[in-house]
Amino acid sequence: MTSSSAARERLADARLYLCTDARSGRGDLAAFADAALAGGVDVIQLRDKGIEAREELAALAVLADACRRHGRLLAVNDRADVAYAAGADVLHLGQGDLPVPAARALLGDEVLIGRSCHAEQEVAAAAEQPGADYFCTGPVWPTPTKPGRPAPGLDLVRYAAGLGTDRPWFAIGGIDLGNVGEVLAAGARRIVVVRAVTEAADPYAAARALAAAVRGAG
Numbered sequence: 001m002t003s004s005s006a007a008r009e010r011l012a013d014a015r016l017y018l019c020t021d022a023r024s025g026r027g028d029l030a031a032f033a034d035a036a037l038a039g040g041v042d043v044i045q046l047r048d049k050g051i052e053a054r055e056e057l058a059a060l061a062v063l064a065d066a067c068r069r070h071g072r073l074l075a076v077n078d079r080a081d082v083a084y085a086a087g088a089d090v091l092h093l094g095q096g097d098l099p100v101p102a103a104r105a106l107l108g109d110e111v112l113i114g115r116s117c118h119a120e121q122e123v124a125a126a127a128e129q130p131g132a133d134y135f136c137t138g139p140v141w142p143t144p145t146k147p148g149r150p151a152p153g154l155d156l157v158r159y160a161a162g163l164g165t166d167r168p169w170f171a172i173g174g175i176d177l178g179n180v181g182e183v184l185a186a187g188a189r190r191i192v193v194v195r196a197v198t199e200a201a202d203p204y205a206a207a208r209a210l211a212a213a214v215r216g217a218g
């Protein structure tokens with residue numbers, strides 16, 4: 001695990017966050033992660049909803065090695081116990097997951113905690129929530145990766161940008177190289193993607209192009 005002050009500095013500088021399941025890379029998760037991180041992914045989260053904890057820890061060990069080699073952050077989705085056991089840098093919590101104070105009480109100050117937001121009140125709360133290190137707004141567009149979740153769209157991105165908060169925040173949901181310009185024009189400076197990299201024929205090139213687009217926006 002990266003020290004918490006170094007991890008918070010890396011988070012502040014992060015622009016491209018990737019969620020992947022354990023099957024990316026067609027059986028070679030390490031090669032996939034290396035490619036994505038070399039391309040410019042700053043944070044990599046294991047998001048694999050069906051997986052058992054033992055398998056999840058094995059995949060996290062692979063991602064942790066890759067993150068260590070590239071000096072990037074490793075994130076766990078949903079589960080504080082798994083984040084602790086894996087020595088992860090980040091735990092990501094949705095609105096239906098553990099409340100931030102409960103996760104903070106379990107993990108102490110070492111692990112960064114992020115929060116998903118889908119409405120203005122949730123964004124306003126996450127921007128002020130003690131113990132939350134970052135938040136996400138989405139989905140920007142409806143996405144098969146999160147079926148059935150209504151998309152608040154670019155309006156929520158504009159709302160978050162309008163808060164002028166110092167807390168890092170990311171836009172998520174349906175973002176790819178073709179539409180990232182709209183997300184940036186709406187005021188986001190950080191993005192989260194799944195399919196744009198996991199389903200790319202060349203994950204290195206996909207990450208590189210997205211990272212260049214987001215970093216180019218300032």
Ligand SMILES: Cc1ncc(COP(=O)(O)OP(=O)(O)O)c(N)n1
Binds near residue numbers: 019047092096114
């Ligand atoms: C970085 C990031 N942002 C948002 C999510 C979504 O979290 P949640 O709403 O809890 O949905 P699931 O991913 O758990 O299905 C995320 N995982 N990561």
Ligand SMILES: Cc1nc(C(=O)O)sc1CCOP(=O)(O)O
Binds near residue numbers: 139144149173
């Ligand atoms: C995991 C997730 N959370 C969302 C949210 O709005 O909180 S949208 C989403 C899926 C994003 O996948 P893709 O980049 O493939 O569209």
Ligand SMILES: [Mg+2]
Binds near residue numbers: 077092093094
């Ligand atoms: Mg969740």
